[in-house]
Amino acid sequence: MKRYSPLLILAGTVIVIQLLTLITGKAFLLTQLTMSAYYVLVAAGLCMVMGYAGQISLGQAGFFAIGGYTTAFLTTIDFSGKTATAVYKILDSMGLLISKENLYGDTVIHISPWISLLAAVIIAAGTAYFLGVPVLRLKGHYLAMATMGFGIIIYRIVLGTPFLGEADGITNVPEFIIFPGVNVSGDFTSRVGNYYIAWLLVIVGMFLLLNLINSRVGRALRSLHGSEDAADSMGVDTARYKVNVFVIGAVFAAVAGFFMTHYNGGIGPSEAGVAKSVRYVAIVAVGGMANLWGSLVMGLVLNFLSLRGVFGHFDDAVFGVILVLMMMFMPEGFIRKSVFNDLKTVILRLLKKEPEKFKQGAEIND
Amino acid sequence: MSAEQILQYIFAGITVGSIYAFVAIGYNIIYNATGIINFAQGEFVMLGGMIAYTFSQYMPLLPAIILAVIITSAIGGLIESVFIRRMKKNSVLGMIVVTIGISILLREASLYVWDEQIRALRFFTGSEISSVNIFGARISPQVLWVLGVTIVLVIVMFLFFKFTLTGQAMRACSENSRAAKLCGIRTDSMVNLSFMLSAGIGALGGCVVSPLTQTHYAMGTDLAIKGFIVAILGGLGNATAAVAAGILLGLIESFSISILPMAYKDVVSIVILLVILLVKPSGIFGSVQASSMKDY
Secondary structure: HHHHHHHHHHHHHOOOOOOOOHHHOOOOHHHHHHHHHHHHHHHHHHHHHHHHHOOOOHHHHHHHHHHHHHHHHHHHOOOOOOOOOOOHHHHHHOOOOEEEEEEOEEEEEOOOHHHHHHHHHHHHHHHHHHHHHHHHHOHHHHHHHHHHHHHHHHHHHHHHHHHHHHHEEEEOOOEEEEEEEEEEEHHHHHEEEEEEHHHHHHHHHHHHHHHHHHHHHHHHHHHHOOHHHHHHHOOHHHHHHHHHHHHHHHHHHHHHHHHHHHOOEOHHHHHOHHHHHHHHHHHHHOOOOOOOHHHHHHHHHHHHHHHHOOHHHHHHHHHHHHHHHHHHHOOOOOOOOHHHHHHHHHHHHHHOOOOOOOOHEEEEOO | HHHHHHHHHHHHHHHHHHHHHHEEEEEHHHHHHHHHOOOOHHHHHHHHHHHHHHHHHOOHHHHHHHHHHHHHHHHHHHHHHHOOOOOOOHHHHHHHHHHHHHHHHHHHHHHHHHHOOOOOOOOOOOOOOOEEEEEEEEEOOOHHHHHHHHHHHHHHHHHHHHHOOOHHHHHHHHHHHHHHOOOOOOOOHHHHHHHHHHHHHHHHHHHHHHHHEEEOOOOOOHHHHHHHHHHHOOOOHHHHHHHHHHHHHHHHHHHHHHOOOOHHHHHHHHHHHHHHHHHHHOOOOOOHHHHHHOOO
C-alpha cells in the first residue's frame, strides 16, 4: 500500500492546485496544466522505455502524432452526405455515429471518438510492435538513429499527405464526450473538468506503470538495463520484454496524442517533429532516467513553463542546455534521493547541527 | 525519360550525395577515434556555410572559406574539450544525449547570429545561370567544383591516414586506444584532433554546396540522419566507402523524386536505413567480421 501513497499525494496536489487557481483568480493557468498533463503521459511512457529497459527512443513524438492524427482524421469525416453507403449503415446500426449541428446550422455526422481511440491505440501498438521487433535488436547509436528515422518518416508523411492537412494539420476536431456532461474539448466552460480528466488519466497511467515496475516484468526490465547478456543468461526473454515496453510507451504517447487533439480541437505537424521527441528525452533525462516520479515532476514543470512562454525565444535552447548539463554533471538526473540527502546535509550544516550519522544506514533498511 | 534527363538526374544525385559523404566522413573520423556518433555533425556543415557567407561579404571567396573551415574546426575542438572530455559517465546513451544537446545549442546559437533567412554563398565560377554542357545535360559549374573537392578530399584523407605520423597515430587510437597510449601516443589530443578534423571537413562541405543547396540554420538534423545512413551503408568507420555510399544514396533520392512526390524523398532514404540496419548492419561495403568486433 505504501507504494501508492505518492499517488494519493499527487491526487491531493492536483486538487490543491485547482483550488489555488480558483482562489487567486488564475483559472487560465489550468489550460497549460492540462496540456502539460498529456505531455507528462508521454514522458512517463518514455521513462519506461529509456529508464527501465535502457532503450533510447527518439521517435516518441511520432507515436503521439499517430494517436492525434488517427482521431483527427477519423472524427472529421462527415457522413451526413453519405447516408446511403454501407459503412454508414453498419456504423449507424451499432450506434457509433454522433450527429450534431455545426456553427452554420448544418447537421454533421461523425464517428464516435471511442472508435478512433480504439483505432489510435491499435495503430500505435501495431506500429510499435512491427517497428520494435526488428529495431530493438539494435543497440546504442543504431537504435537512436533508427527510432529517430521512424520519427522523421511520420513527420514527413503528415507534412506531405493531403488528407492529413499537410502543413496546416487537421482542425475542427469534434469534442470527445466521455459520458454526457463530461467531455474533452477546449471549451472555456469545461476547463476545470478537462483539467481533472487529464490528471486523472495521468494518475491512472502512473498507477499502471508503478504496478508494472514492481512486478516480475519490472524486475526483468531492470536486469535488462543492467546487463542484457546477464539477463539473457538468467532466462529473461530480453527481446520480448524490450518490445513489450516499447509498445507500452507507444500506447501512452498515442493516448496522450488522442486526448490532446480533442482538447485542442486539432493537431499540426509540429507535434510530430524531432524537436518534440528530443524534448521528451530531455524530460526523462532530467527526471533521473529510471524515475517515474522524476519524469512526472520535470515533465510538468518544464512543459508548463514552456507552454506559458517563460523561455521565450530560447524554448528549444533551454532543452538543449538541460540535455548537455544533465549528462555532463548529473547523469543520474536531477530528482533522486541523494540530491535531497545532500540538501538535507547542507541545511543541517547551515543550522550548525551535525547530520545524524546513522541516517543513511537507516534508509537502506527501509 | 530521355538520356539527357537521366544524366541530369545523375548529376543532381551525385551533388547531393557528395554532401552526404562529407557528413559521413566526419562521422567516421570521430567514430574511429572515440566510438561516438556525433549527432551534431550536420551542424558543422551548416556552420561552415554560414561563416563563409558572412566573411564573403568582406573578402574574396577563397580566404572566406579557409577562415570558415578554421573557425569551425576550432569550434569542433572546443566542443570536445569543453563537453565530451568532461563527461562523468562514458555511456553510449549519455553520449547520444549530449551530442543531441550540443546540436540543439549550435542550431539555436546560429539562429540568433544569422536569423532564419536562407543564405547562399557566391558561385565559385560563373553565376546561377551559367552552365556546362556534358553529353547534352546542362549542369552548373558548381557541380564540378563539388565533385572535384570531394575527390581531392578523399585522396588527401587517404594520404594523411596512410603516410603522416599523426594520421597513423589516429589510426592506432582507433585500433586500440590503450595500446596506443602505451606506445606514447597522446590519445586525448588525438580525440580532440578528430573532432577538429571532422568539423573542418563538414565546414568545407558546407561551403562547397552552399551555392547549390543553400544554407539554413535548421539544415543540420536532416543532414545528420542522411549522413548516418551513408556512414552505415558504407560500413561505419570506412571513409572511402562513405563517398561511394553517399553518391549511391544521392542517386536513389534523385531518381525517387521522378517517381514519388517530393515530400516522400526523405521517407525513401530512411526506409533504406531501416532495411540496412535490419538486414546487414555492417553496411553493404563493410565486412561482417570487422563490425562484430565493434561496440555500438
